[in-house]
Amino acid sequence: MQTVTIRIDGQAVEARAGESVLEVLQRLGHAPPALCHDPRLPPAPRCRLCSVEVEGQDDPVNSCALPVSEGLVVRSDSPALQAYRHQWLEALGAHCRPEDLERHPQKALHQALRAQGIAPSGQGSRVDDSHPLIHVDLARCISCQRCARVCHELQGQDVWHQLGRGEGVQLVPDSGGSLGASHCVACGACVDACPTAALVDAGGLQPERAEHWTRSVCSYCGVGCELELGTADEQVVGVRPVLDAPVNKGHLCVKGRYGQGFAQSSRRVLTPMLRREDGWQACCWDEALDEVARRLLALQAAHGADSLGVLGSARATNEDNYLTAKFARHVLGTHNVDCCARVCHAPSAAALKTLLGTGAATSSYDDIERTRLFLVAGANPNENHPVVGARIRQQLRRGAAQAIVIDPRRTELAELATVHLALRPGTNLPLLLAMAQVVLAEGLHDRDFIARRVDELEAFAVSVREWTPERAAAICGVEAEAIRQAARLYANTRPALCFHGLGMTEQGQGTEGVMALINLALLCGQIGQPGAGLNPLRGQNNVQGSAHMGCEPGSLAGGIAIEAGRARTEQVWGRALPQRPGLNLMQMLDAAEAGRVRGLLVLGYDLALSLPDSQRSWQALKRLDLLVVQDLYLNETAARFADVFLPACSTLEKDGTFMNAERRVQRVRAALRPRGQSLPDWQILGALAARMGRGEGMQFESAEAIWDEVRQVWPDGAGLSYARLDRGGLQWPCRDEDDPGTRVLHAERFGHGVRTSLRPLDYRPSPEVCDADYPWLLSTGRNLYQFNAATMSGASALQALRPTDTLDLCAADAERLGLREGQRVRVRSRRGSAELPLRIDARLQPGQLFATFHDPAVLLNRLTSSERDRWVHAPEYKVCAVQLERVPD
Structure with missing residues (x-):
């Protein structure tokens, strides 16, 4: 990185090219107040408190907007500057009440007043408590505009507006009245940005109480936002985004900021429990584990290893899930192991692995700012992956990119899209086949890319020849011309980036739908380059990792097929893997209903509430001889059907790693001690294995020790040591300690070779149809x-x-x-x-x-x-x- 030398207050200082003088002063630890400055936003000087004197200039200059340059000479703390700042801070003190300094000591204005020894003089209040998570008092507003700017430029919601000029300026939400009636999505960015008590957290958060801040990763969706958890008295009292996080870049959504209180909920079950004839009975760990071990061994002896099954958790760490898969294969002796990826993005993984050789996203979130066109299919990221959704929306609002949105509903992104294809649910495949037909019929395909990397073009062209836009339009309920417009836009705009969600995968032809997206990308050469590619928006924080750690019947850690990884895994484990194929989640339920699967261990997954056709799912769960639930709460599955409940730690109470939807492995760190008798999932599994006489290979000193074993059996992750993951994580493949990770897959070759083949696909309408009785x-x-x-x-x-x-x-x-x-x-x-x-x-x-x-x-x-x-x-x-x-x- 290029550096320059400047002089600050008589001292020579090295600065990075592109930095502002304020950033240098902040790094040195003696920066002036900067109440209108936010590191997430471009400079927009208003308060002038950060002004410095520059040699050769008569007037002070705002340091937040002053870039460093070779030989720049700056004075940051002259008597004149001190007098100006003191005078201006005295005026701003009229917007602050005396108790504010104690109640909200972290606010920038309050810190500045305290440093200058200035007593606040504010008296009035204009309180708005209409929003349950954000407290508003506009009498404390100093018109810095940080809230309005961060809402506009980072989140893109435009909730806050300033009306009037000079002394008459007023801050108002877009409702014209209360914040609760506005379009606020409670991301909390305005609270972060506000330098006063005008905007503060409510809903139980009190960041001023925090005694310690821990950097970790959000436990909700698969975006993988990094956050800092402020704790006091073993409670989460504050949450703030990590400003230099590569994924979220200093931003959070409502769940990330205000949804972290689950660990301290009174609903937590903190002791093991056994179901007796008269209901649940609390017990000690020894009694619970002995009971589970005895009954698992009895079922194994009576009905064979394949009468048992294990389900990992998308909310647990990679280390937990690796040991879950190892427990099934190493301790129980079965490949009957799966996770909730089965009911969401298993079609994505299967399609991507079949056609491209790797069952994961081909791109990175930073490709959002590199692309010129988004193809958003069956996804609503502004609600389900809000930080990614905000980044996409901002690119569209800036005019930096266009969008094609395939969704039955007119979502936020559909409102901004160049083309919105509002198809009937269940008709993704005909629509995408018709788009491919237009690309080929009009000669819009990338001939050079196909010649170098793609086979079976002629057979594929024959398969889509009859899928004209008119034919698809009659099935999908969209205009034929709109299909043509979308196909032309996708083929002619480079690069184009596809994001898809559960609207693509949770269909009877979910896998084929994702294959159709891949076919389209291959036809148009929209893969293997920055700003292009195919990316499933993973629903849960570690759903990518749970399956990737071997929690699926046909794969071992690293997503490696059983036979391909058998030798390496058996060598590391010191035990032969089972020979018989395993059952996935849905097959296990079918087998339970038929009496072939007798026992199930479920980690962090509420089957009873989330599986389809509850009546049939519940019938299968009722037929089990043993159901063990390992979770935070007595969820519907545990309350209705479980025989044993084992209390697990939350991810706020243990160390490990998550894997987000862009293949990034990130460090998770304990911010709280384990509640009650709860234990990390991996410790519970190790203790249970020991009681079953299979403890060897299941005992570890730490989560890091488990991860080091993962790296032994997963060549593409061998370079992902905890030390290297410390800040921001890395994206696999990352094969050794010198590998920087991989931001874009398939640049030169696919996962299974240099070339791949297009896949002809047939459409089968869903048997679930509307009629006069169910219209x-x-x-x-x-x-x-x-x-x-x-x-x-x-x-x-x-x-x-x-x-x-x-x-x-x-x-x-x-x-x-x-x-x-x-x-x-x-x-x-x-x-x-x-x-x-x-x-x-x-x-x-x-x-x-x-x-x-x-x-x-x-x-x-x-x-x-x-x-x-x-x-x-x-x-x-x-x-x-x-x-x-x-x-x-």
């Missing part, structure tokens, strides 16, 4: 303010924002049916019914419904079907025919 088409999904089964989010301050699920439909349908906002309705499918409140949502098309599945009191999955993807058996959550009726008041 509405329902899709299910997540919401910004809750997370999956709400195990964590429902035990946090987020519950105040989204206390239950809703059924969403458009205003025209509501008016036609005489339904109103908030009214309770009953939704009935061919399998069951649910009752929930109605919400009017302009994003929906007539005849279509959308609902979340977070609330166990609603139990929405009583409605969803047992239809499965034929490749990997992922359920079809997105296509459900239902009837709708009003619940009498």
